Amino acid sequence: MNGQPLTDQAAPLRLGTRRSALAMAQSGMVAREVTRVTGRPVELVEITTYGDVSREALAQIGGTGVFVSALRDALLEGRIDFAVHSLKDLPTAAPEGLVLAAVPEREDVRDALVSHEGLGLEELTEKLAGAGRETRIGTGSPRRAAQLNAWAAAHGASVVTTPIRGNVDTRIGFVASGELDAVVLAAAGLNRLGRAGEISRHLDPELMLPAPGQGALAIECTGADTALAAALATLDHAPTRVAVTAERALLAALEAGCSAPVGALATWHPGSGDGPPELQLEGVVGTVDGATLLKMSANGPLVLDETAGQQAQALGHALAARLLAAGASTLMGERAR
Numbered sequence: 500m501n502g503q504p505l506t507d508q509a510a511p512l513r514l515g516t517r518r519s520a521l522a523m524a525q526s527g528m529v530a531r532e533v534t535r536v537t538g539r540p541v542e543l544v545e546i547t548t549y550g551d552v553s554r555e556a557l558a559q560i561g562g563t564g565v566f567v568s569a570l571r572d573a574l575l576e577g578r579i580d581f582a583v584h585s586l587k588d589l590p591t592a593a594p595e596g597l598v599l600a601a602v603p604e605r606e607d608v609r610d611a612l613v614s615h616e617g618l619g620l621e622e623l624t625e626k627l628a629g630a631g632r633e634t635r636i637g638t639g640s641p642r643r644a645a646q647l648n649a650w651a652a653a654h655g656a657s658v659v660t661t662p663i664r665g666n667v668d669t670r671i672g673f674v675a676s677g678e679l680d681a682v683v684l685a686a687a688g689l690n691r692l693g694r695a696g697e698i699s700r701h702l703d704p705e706l707m708l709p710a711p712g713q714g715a716l717a718i719e720c721t722g723a724d725t726a727l728a729a730a731l732a733t734l735d736h737a738p739t740r741v742a743v744t745a746e747r748a749l750l751a752a753l754e755a756g757c758s759a760p761v762g763a764l765a766t767w768h769p770g771s772g773d774g775p776p777e778l779q780l781e782g783v784v785g786t787v788d789g790a791t792l793l794k795m796s797a798n799g800p801l802v803l804d805e806t807a808g809q810q811a812q813a814l815g816h817a818l819a820a821r822l823l824a825a826g827a828s829t830l831m832g833e834r835a836r
């Protein structure tokens with residue numbers, strides 16, 4: 500064999516990551532997996548992204564990869580060997596010069612409520628209504644606000660959604676301090692931080708469709724090191740990759756960014772008889788005040804072969820076309836073209 504010199508093989512691989520507790524936790528998990536499949540040590544290289552330093556509301560700055568661009572620059576400049584992102588923070592446009600080497604198996608896709616006294620939405624709003632006041636729920640996400648407000652309207656509950664930002668401690672801190680009655684966070688994040696015990700209730704996707712790609716990670720590299728790309732590819736989980744492909748195709752076709760009030764969830768179901776499994780894609784678009792929620796689903800048999808990605812994209816595009824025909828773009832607000 501005349502592969503790379505031994506010293507290179509033994510050199511640590513450089514994993515680029517954001518420095519938040521959540522990013523470090525999920526990057527640490529990926530690092531252990533990469534060491535397992537390559538036999539090489541992995542060192543974490545902390546990169547500060549614009550999303551980490553800007554105090555602007557995400558709804559204002561989001562949609563253009565504010566958590567991602569600095570990591571991609573580091574990849575393209577050769578300062579790191581691969582990057583780990585939360586898939587839901589990745590813009591849908593494929594970046595020049597980079598490959599999505601792997602989408603590992605997804606964590607819990609659901610959003611979670613962390614509330615005063617651990618109450619569920621119904622009990623919480625009823626209790627506070629009894630005390631003569633509205634329920635204040637913190638979330639910086641228009642998608643979550645839209646669906647919370649729609650739930651409140653349907654249940655005759657008085658809910659006020661308040662934009663918040665910050666890391667998990669900051670957000671949960673608003674509930675602990677009594678400033679807010681509840682906050683909504685991704686269950687996957689709390690699980691990966693070992694803080695699942697702080698979840699009061701998981702929100703059923705019926706009530707709260709997650710963000711496209713929620714709960715999944717993305718491992719990105721340049722592909723120049725083909726041996727590394729091949730090793731990373733062994734961490735790919737095809738059912739997850741195909742599901743998030745459908746969700747992201749829907750998002751892309753709606754021309755919505757990660758900060759738009761759009762939810763999507765693709766789930767696998769057994770096919771009929773001997774047929775292939777079915778991929779079901781649900782999508783929601785709404786107004787932040789929850790006055791209108793447009794919710795639709797599409798499904799189709801899908802074989803997990805080399806055309807699976809295209810089939811999933813077609814499913815996402817078809818659902819987007821139906822949502823747009825029903826007026827989705829008006830709901831999301833006029834977009835620059």
Ligand SMILES: NCc1[nH]cc(CCC(=O)O)c1CC(=O)O
Binds near residue numbers: 685687
């Ligand atoms: N927008 C920030 C972000 N990106 C990914 C997650 C959670 C983890 C995941 O979805 O994989 C979070 C925090 C949150 O939504 O509570």
